[in-house]
Amino acid sequence: MNTPKVVLITGGGRGIGAATARLFARHHYAECINYKTNSETATKLADDIIANGGKCITVKADVAQETNVRRLFDTIDQTLGRLSVLVNNAGIIKKQMRLEEMNAERINTIFINNVTSYFLCCREAIKHMSTRHGGVGGVIVNVSSGAARSGSPNEYIDYAASKGAIDTLTKGLSLEVAAEGIRVNCVRPGLIYTDMHADGGEPGRIERLKDKIPLQRGGLAEEVAEAIYWLATEKSSFSTGNYIDVTGGL
DSSP states (O other): OOOOOEEEETTTHHHHHHHHHHHHTTTTTTEEESSSSOOHHHHHHHHHHHHTTOOEEEEEETSHHHHHHHHHHHHHHHHSSSSEEEOOOOOOOOOOOOGGGOOOOHHHHIIIIIIIIIHHHHHHHHHHHOGTTTEEEEEEEEEEEEEHHOOOOTTTTHHHHHHHHHHHHHHHHHHHHGGGOOOOOOEEOOOOSSSSHHTTTOOHHHHHHHHGSSTTBBBBBBHHHHHHHHHSSSTTOOOOOOEEEEEETO
């Protein structure tokens, strides 16, 4: 029997991360679902995957913290084996407001959670995947946002800027590790039905804005997961440093 490929999904307990975990499980990947605080949703998801014949572990780790990230990758190594795919998905938003209302604490919190975490996880993934370090290659898929292009004025300029940083990380890193067997790509979701909008203070945000979407509806987490999965597989073997917008035409 072939050894299954191993995928790490950060922020994998809910929303896009959870939909991605379910999709990878259907394709027989061994999985690590990382979560920061909500053990209940992550554990339930992992239990469902295992009940359906999959292999899955959960690891609580704040991926914005260096020691947590090292522990996370060590756990995967020891429990599941060599990492094949990293899906950088963890991220946060804060309550909607204009920039003039934001303080440094909020801005720094957004950037530490949404940018530093991606850099740290990419760094550790490279150490495990790169042929330069004795690895056999691998794939990194960064989850950015359509906000990186729109700027999210009057709502989340800090979040949008953090996702712009992820777009730049994707391009630069893809060129840095292309000759080491690692592909790095990015998915930019738009207005997707997840509970993340409640974190920003407006659970019904998509209903308010969906008429502005050319396809006239909000997107589903499963639709984003399909783009992530495609970039993680050999079907996209000649793609690196690229972006897939899952935004309904925005």
